[in-house]
Every structure is written in C-alpha cells, then in structure tokens.
Amino acid sequence: MKAIFVGGRFDGLVCDIEAMKGKSNGKLSFDYSALRKQGACxxxxxxxNQPLFDGYLSPMWDGGMLRYETQEVYDLMFD
Structure with a gap:
C-alpha cells in the first residue's frame, strides 16, 4: 500500500509503506477489527495495524493511500 508523508522529516515522500517499516517507531495503529465486527462506527x-512514526499522527485515508501528517500540518486545516 502506498503512503504519503506531509510535513516533518519525510515531507513529500510517497512510497510503499512496507519500505518505511524500518523507520517507524515499532508501534502500530489501533486494530478496530473486533469493534468493526460488532457494528461500531x-x-x-x-x-x-499500520506503522507509526515519531512526529506524525496516526495514518488517515487519502484517495487510496495512507497519509501521515505532522500535528502542525493538521492544525493548518483549522486555522
């Protein structure tokens, strides 16, 4: 799966998320599968279960790929 990074040390990088796993902090995003099976939103x-990166928020969905943003980039959307 492709990922794009916006802001921070990887700004502008578009790559396969598998290639970035060695640069993650070793943690994964929350697994909502059990709640999803119960019908939760x-x-x-x-x-x-996507890799997390120091300085970036948890991934979001962006047109068929993962998108990782810094808090500063995210905050710009609400100024």
Missing part, C-alpha cells in the same frame, strides 16, 4: 480497515 470506526475508521476503515486499511488503517488498522
């Missing part, structure tokens, strides 16, 4: 399955 949760993020889409593609966001479950």
């Amino acid at each position: 949760v993020p889409r399955a593609e966001l479950d």
